[in-house]
Amino acid sequence: MTPASLFPFEPTVRIGLCENEPFGLAPHGKYSVEAAENQVFYLPLHADSFMEVKGLEIGRGFHWSQRRDLRFPGVIRLERDNDRSRLLNIVKAEEYLKMVVGSEMNPLAPPELIKAHAIISRSWLMRQLMRGGKSQRQAADTNPFIRYTESDAHIGYDVCNDDHCQRYQGLDAVTETSSAAVEATRGIVLTDVSSGSITDARFSKCCGGKSEIYSTCWGDKDFDSLQSVDDPYCAPDRLHRHDVSRLLKDYDALTDDYYRWRRVVPAALIAANIRNMFGVDVGGVISMKALRRGPSGRISLLKISGTDSEIEIGKELTIRRVLSDSHLYSSAFDIEKTDDGFTLTGHGWGHGVGLCQIGAAVMAAEGYSHEQILSHYYRNTQLSKLYD
């Protein structure tokens, strides 16, 4: 079946707002309230009715997490059974995308960048809806220390409201530019030319000069659309030709070491992380060697040798976690032994597969269209309209 035949009309999206967390509900405008077994539905009677959800947590699990009062259009569904509760919001796909794009993007960013992001967000959303809540966990690997998650699904709803899926902060996040970008690209997704399926449009903060392929980070397969491409756009000297505060949403948190960086990692931290994550004691860590690297230089298999034993770990994100107390910027680094640890000299921020967010922002600032930005990072793809 072609993607367009799966979505002949604009679909609705079930967003999980919170599970087993406290919150308050304040309806604004007219609603009809219907109770069914363990469920309460709040159905808006006017297009401008909205529900204020008080004290909703955003940024869960991050140091900047906070509680906010947020406003949502559409249907609100409250589910309770025994001592569990779940709050869902149900809206049309395009409405969801306006709020997501507004939550993720700087409203002053070039319109072509916001359009490219709208198409990526829509492609991601349609793939989530097609999966219908099934997780794609890693296939069994002969090495139990090679770990990754291809994509994580929720049970009982399509997407959550946080960074785990895409940031969804309700009506207050909608901007004129996010609405315009979503409307200009209505129903359009990226598809792979060879298979006709919706592109798995991955993206990360900064590729570091060359993008990475899928198999370095996830399963042992690769796609025509996710090839390694040279990226001259994300270098700091190129970025700083433009007004960075307009291009990127979190520009104030951005230092130039996103592109080239250096970290000192104590040997004791590595040994402790291996013990905690894998239950293996390697003793004192003596050496580390990259056994396999992807085309961007990101390591997908790393051998760590200790006084007692050695271990081979992968893939990209697992390596970043083992070598840091949260996670390392990327797994593209050279290793130098020091007295009590290692100095890592690295490049890039994130997995580096697909679109490079900083590079795409610079391309848009330099006048490239959203079609040109998308075809630079996603090769052998085209734009396809799913519904009108």
Ligand SMILES: [Zn+2]
């Ligand atoms: Zn999620």
Ligand SMILES: [Zn+2]
């Ligand atoms: Zn890049």
